[in-house]
Amino acid sequence: MAAESNSKSGILTLEKVREALIKQEDTIISRLIQRANFPLNSPAYDEGKFPSFPGSLLQFVVKETEALQSKVGRYENPEEHPFFPESLPLSLLPPPATPPVLHPAAGSININEKIWEFYFDELLPLFAAPGDDGSYASAASSDLDCLQAISRRIHYGYYVAEVKFKDSPQDYEPAIRDQDRDGLMKLLTFVDVEEMVKKRVAKKARVLGQEVSLVDNANAKTDKHNASEKYKVDPSVVSRLYEEWIMPLTKLVQVEYLLRRLD
Ligand SMILES: C=C(O[C@@H]1C=C(C(=O)O)C=C[C@H]1O)C(=O)O
Structure with missing residues (x-):
């Protein structure tokens, strides 16, 4: 997957x-909505459930997919990190020709373990219905799609940090020299931006996740936020995903990057 042009x-x-x-x-x-098409399908996550795989079906899907994607250069992008970095095959492509935009510190900051943990332990049960329809491969591929999109967003914090640092080195340098985590966190936090993000993602979840019917529903016409309206993924879960996990972890990546920015 190509990085956005600015990077x-x-x-x-x-x-x-x-x-x-x-x-x-x-x-x-969109990827959460796709995953919500399947129930939880917990056998996909049970280690030893399928004797053909060493771990769980999900782990097998993730490791094999990452191996293939690594060979075609996915992890040459600084914001892309594997969930199973051990013994990944190297890229078969020549290294990117463009000069690096980021400090090399970016390469050593991978918080995918935290992402994996909150996704399976807390987030997934909030938006996948209980049950088992046997479509484990689809659910597992869909989980990986969600994980990769969330991970990329969070590790994009490198670029946010780099641009904030370049815009006001006089503010950031003293805090970096003092290795002052709290000071850096304060400098890079914009509460008003975070509030807008939470509102916007909930709105997007309402628009992208609405049930589309050819028959107009009188309630939906008069009350757009009708509590009985059903969305494919609850907009409040999306807002919570951003508030509790994505934004705090993006800021963690920013702090970790900035702490090493003058090395
Ligand atoms: C990403 C930024 O840094 C911080 C993190 C945010 C986020 O993850 O969305 C939003 C605002 C900031 O507090 C930013 O300033 O845009």
């Missing part, structure tokens, strides 16, 4: 980086 061109502005994050919202929400 390749070297002309990084906060506006462009934020535009890229906004586009990624659509991808994340």
Whole structure:
């Protein structure tokens, strides 16, 4: 998957980086909707359930998919990280010709373990209905699609951090020299932007996840936010995903990157 053009061109502005994050919202929400087409399908996550695989069916799907994607250069993009980095095959393509935009520190910051944990332990049960319809391969591929979109969004924090640093090195450098995590967190946090993000993603979940029918529903016409209206993924879950996990982890990536930015 190609990185957005701003990450390749070297002309990084906060506006462009934020535009890229906004586009990624659509991808994340569409993928959650896709996963919600299947019930939880818990046997896909049981280790040893299928003797043909060493771990769970899900782990098998993720490892095999990542091996293939690694060979075609997916992980040459700094914002793309594998969930199983151990013994991945190398890319068969020549390295990217464009000069790197980021400090090399980006390569050593991978918080996919945290992402994996919250996705399976907390998020998935909030939007996948209980039950088992036997379509384990589809559910597992769909999980990987969600995980990759969320991971990419969170690790995009490198670009956010880089552009904020370049815009005001005089503010960031003292905090970096003091290795002051709290100070950096304060500098890079924009509460009003975060509030807008939460509202926008809930709205997108309402628009992208509405049931479309040829018959007009009188209630839907008069009350767009009717509580009885059914969405494919609950908009409040999407808003919570951003509030509790995506935005805090994007900021964690920013802090980790900035702490190493002067190395
Ligand atoms: C990503 C940014 O940094 C922080 C994290 C945000 C996010 O993850 O959406 C939003 C606002 C900031 O507090 C930004 O400023 O756009």
